[in-house]
Amino acid sequence: MQIDYSKIITDLIQRNVEKVFKGVYKKGEEKYQELIIHTGTAFEEYLKSAVNKFSKTKSIIDKHRPVYIYDFYVDIDVKCGDDIINTEKVEQLLEYNKKITIFGTGGIGKSTLFKHLFLNTIRTTDLIPIFLELKNINDKSINDKEYKLEDFIYESLVDLNFSLEKELFIKSFYSGNYIMFFDAFDELNSDKKSFVHNEIERITNKYGDNYYLVSSRYNEMLERGWDNFYDFNVIPLDKEKSIQLVTNLDYDEDIKSKFLFQLTEGNLFDTHSSFCCNPLLLTLMLLTYEEFAEIPAKLHLFYEKAFYTLYAKHDASKGSFTREKRLEKKGLASDDFEYILSIFSAFSYLDSKNTFTRNQLMEYISEAKEEAKEEIGIEFNSNDFKIDLTEAVCILIQDGINYRYQHRSFQEYFTALYICKLGDEARQEFLMELFEEQPDSINEDTVFDMLYDMGRSKLERDFLIPALNELKDLIIDPDEEVMAFKFLNLIGSKLRFIADTKMVEGQVIHDVRARLVYSKPLNTYNSRYRYLVEFIAAKYNDYYKHIPQSDFITTSDKRKAAKEMYERMAGKDAYSESRSMFNYRLNINTFTKVDVKDVVLIDTVMIRKLRNSLWVLEMLREKYANKKTRKRRSKVK
Structure with missing residues (x-):
C-alpha cells in the first residue's frame, strides 16, 4: 500500500521551517510571517515533487511503467569495520556518524537504498532531505571558478519546483537541519570527479552540522576517503533476502514459483551465489530462467543470455505477450541489432555518456548507423532503432525527458563486445584511447574484466603489451x-x-x-x-x-x-x-x-x-x- 506523503511533508515543514531559517529571518522583521509561509511552501513543493520522482522507478521487469519502490524493495545491510547496520530506518545510520560514504558493486542496489533512505527521512525524522543525482553535473560547465556545489544543489531543487531565493536557501545550510544524499559519485565523468570530490570536502567542513551521505561503486579517489567520513560497504543479499526479493517481483507466477523452488529447495544460491546476492543479476537470472536451463558462470555469457531474453520477450507480467520490433519486421536479424547496439554503447561509453537527451541519443545512433554501414553494409532507420531500443528491447528506458541505460553494466557489456569484435589495429587504437580518456575504467567498471574473459589474448596483445611497454x-x-x-x-x-x-x-x-x-x-x-x-x-x-x-x-x-x-x-x-x-x-x-x-x-x-x-x-x-x-x-x- 502506497503512503500518502502530502500530510507528512506539510507537518515536517511546519515543525522545522523556523529552525532551519533561524538567523536567516529575524522575528522582528515586518514580513517575517510572510517569509516563513513562502519558505514553507517552497520546501513543500520541492519535497512533493521529489517524492513523486524518487518513490517510483522503472526496472528490467517493469520496463514501461514506474513501480513504487516498496512493492519490491528489500532492506539491505551495510558494514563499517566489524559493525553491521540495518538500513530499515535512516536513524540507525545517522546515529553512527553525520558523514557517510556507502560503497557497493554495480547492481547491488545503492540508488534504490538512497531513495528508501530519502523517503524514510521524511517519515521518521525532523530533517529535510535533499536528493542529488551527481551524474547531472556531467552536463554542467564547471570551468567558471565561481561555480560551486551549492549552485548545483540549488539548481537540482529548482528543477523540482523549488521557488525560494538562492541566497536565502544557501544561508540556511548553517542550520544543521538538512540531510543530503549525493547519489552515484562513480557516474561522474573523469574530468568532474576531482571538482566534486573537493567540493564535498569543502561544504561538509563549512556546513558541518548537516548530514551527508555519498554512494558510489568502489572508486580509487573515494577509497582515499575524506577525513571526516565513515566508509560503509553494502553487504550482498543473503539467501533469505534473495528469496524475499524474487517473491516481491511482479512476474509470471508459474515461472517465478519454479525459480523460487530452485532458490529455496535446490542448490541455485550455492552454485551461483555471486549472481544471487546482487539484486540486478538476480532479477536477470529470473528473466533468463525460462529460456535457458543453465546459468553461466562467466559474467559476459550471463549478459549475452540476458540480452537475448530481453530481445525475445516483452512483459513477463503479461505472460507470453511480445512487443513487435520494427527493425526485425523489416528484416534486421537479432545479431545485427546486437552489433549496432554494441557500436552505440562503445561510442557513448568512450564519451562517458550513459544518460542522453533525445538529440544526443539520435546523434549516437547516427554514428552507429554510419559505422555499421561501413563495416558490414547494414542500413536501418534511426528512429526505428530508437523505438526498438527503448520500447521493445528496453536496454534503454525513458526517464522524464531523457533516456538512460537500464543499468550501466549493460553499456559496459556491449562496449566489451564491440572491442572484442574489432580488428587488431582498431582494437589497440580504441583501448589506448580509452586508457588515456578514462583510466579509472580499468578498475572501476567491468569492461576490462569482461574483455579478459571474452578474449584474453586480444586484450594482452592489443592493450597490455603496448601499455606496459609505454x-x-x-x-x-x-x-x-x-x-x-x-x-x-x-x-x-x-x-x-x-x-x-x-x-x-x-x-x-x-x-x-x-x-x-x-x-x-x-x-x-x-x-x-x-x-x-x-x-x-x-x-x-x-x-x-x-x-x-x-x-x-x-x-x-x-x-x-x-x-x-x-x-x-x-x-x-x-x-x-x-x-x-x-x-x-x-x-x-x-x-x-x-x-x-x-x-x-x-x-x-x-x-x-x-x-x-x-x-x-x-x-x-x-x-x-x-x-x-x-x-x-x-x-x-
Missing part, C-alpha cells in the same frame, strides 16, 4: 630501486608522515607512521599507470609466489624507517605541514630530497605490483613471440 619506457633504469622510485613519482605519489602524539610518563612521544598517498586529481594523465599495475596484480598474481620472503618488509621495519626519515626532515621549509589536536602531518610533494631506498621501503605493496607487471610484460612478449614463430614454421612446412 610504462617501462618512462621509468626504465638499470637500478631496480631507482626504477621503482621513478614509478612512484610518475603516478603522483606524496609521502605522508603521521605522528600520533602521546603522553608517556610525562613525556611527549611521537608514534610515527608513513604512507604514500596519491595526488589530487587521481585522474591525471600518469595516474593511469597505477590503475594498470593494479589490474594486472588482480589478474596475474603468479609472480608473487616467486618473490623472496626477504622482500616482504615488516610493519616494525617500516615504522623504524619512517621515524628516522621524519626526524631527519621535520621542520624543513620544503614540505607542507598540518597539525591537529592529536597528530602532526608532514607531506613531501616530491622525492628529490629523500633517499631512494627509504621511499621504496614505505610502499612495498605498490612496488611488488610494479615488479609483477614488468614480469607479466616479459612473459607476454615471449608468449606472442613464440606464437609468431610457430606460425612462420607452419607456413614453411
Whole structure:
C-alpha cells in the first residue's frame, strides 16, 4: 500500500521551517510571517515533487511503467569495520556518524537504498532531505571558478519546483537541519570527479552540522576517503533476502514459483551465489530462467543470455505477450541489432555518456548507423532503432525527458563486445584511447574484466603489451630501486608522515607512521599507470609466489624507517605541514630530497605490483613471440 506523503511533508515543514531559517529571518522583521509561509511552501513543493520522482522507478521487469519502490524493495545491510547496520530506518545510520560514504558493486542496489533512505527521512525524522543525482553535473560547465556545489544543489531543487531565493536557501545550510544524499559519485565523468570530490570536502567542513551521505561503486579517489567520513560497504543479499526479493517481483507466477523452488529447495544460491546476492543479476537470472536451463558462470555469457531474453520477450507480467520490433519486421536479424547496439554503447561509453537527451541519443545512433554501414553494409532507420531500443528491447528506458541505460553494466557489456569484435589495429587504437580518456575504467567498471574473459589474448596483445611497454619506457633504469622510485613519482605519489602524539610518563612521544598517498586529481594523465599495475596484480598474481620472503618488509621495519626519515626532515621549509589536536602531518610533494631506498621501503605493496607487471610484460612478449614463430614454421612446412 502506497503512503500518502502530502500530510507528512506539510507537518515536517511546519515543525522545522523556523529552525532551519533561524538567523536567516529575524522575528522582528515586518514580513517575517510572510517569509516563513513562502519558505514553507517552497520546501513543500520541492519535497512533493521529489517524492513523486524518487518513490517510483522503472526496472528490467517493469520496463514501461514506474513501480513504487516498496512493492519490491528489500532492506539491505551495510558494514563499517566489524559493525553491521540495518538500513530499515535512516536513524540507525545517522546515529553512527553525520558523514557517510556507502560503497557497493554495480547492481547491488545503492540508488534504490538512497531513495528508501530519502523517503524514510521524511517519515521518521525532523530533517529535510535533499536528493542529488551527481551524474547531472556531467552536463554542467564547471570551468567558471565561481561555480560551486551549492549552485548545483540549488539548481537540482529548482528543477523540482523549488521557488525560494538562492541566497536565502544557501544561508540556511548553517542550520544543521538538512540531510543530503549525493547519489552515484562513480557516474561522474573523469574530468568532474576531482571538482566534486573537493567540493564535498569543502561544504561538509563549512556546513558541518548537516548530514551527508555519498554512494558510489568502489572508486580509487573515494577509497582515499575524506577525513571526516565513515566508509560503509553494502553487504550482498543473503539467501533469505534473495528469496524475499524474487517473491516481491511482479512476474509470471508459474515461472517465478519454479525459480523460487530452485532458490529455496535446490542448490541455485550455492552454485551461483555471486549472481544471487546482487539484486540486478538476480532479477536477470529470473528473466533468463525460462529460456535457458543453465546459468553461466562467466559474467559476459550471463549478459549475452540476458540480452537475448530481453530481445525475445516483452512483459513477463503479461505472460507470453511480445512487443513487435520494427527493425526485425523489416528484416534486421537479432545479431545485427546486437552489433549496432554494441557500436552505440562503445561510442557513448568512450564519451562517458550513459544518460542522453533525445538529440544526443539520435546523434549516437547516427554514428552507429554510419559505422555499421561501413563495416558490414547494414542500413536501418534511426528512429526505428530508437523505438526498438527503448520500447521493445528496453536496454534503454525513458526517464522524464531523457533516456538512460537500464543499468550501466549493460553499456559496459556491449562496449566489451564491440572491442572484442574489432580488428587488431582498431582494437589497440580504441583501448589506448580509452586508457588515456578514462583510466579509472580499468578498475572501476567491468569492461576490462569482461574483455579478459571474452578474449584474453586480444586484450594482452592489443592493450597490455603496448601499455606496459609505454610504462617501462618512462621509468626504465638499470637500478631496480631507482626504477621503482621513478614509478612512484610518475603516478603522483606524496609521502605522508603521521605522528600520533602521546603522553608517556610525562613525556611527549611521537608514534610515527608513513604512507604514500596519491595526488589530487587521481585522474591525471600518469595516474593511469597505477590503475594498470593494479589490474594486472588482480589478474596475474603468479609472480608473487616467486618473490623472496626477504622482500616482504615488516610493519616494525617500516615504522623504524619512517621515524628516522621524519626526524631527519621535520621542520624543513620544503614540505607542507598540518597539525591537529592529536597528530602532526608532514607531506613531501616530491622525492628529490629523500633517499631512494627509504621511499621504496614505505610502499612495498605498490612496488611488488610494479615488479609483477614488468614480469607479466616479459612473459607476454615471449608468449606472442613464440606464437609468431610457430606460425612462420607452419607456413614453411
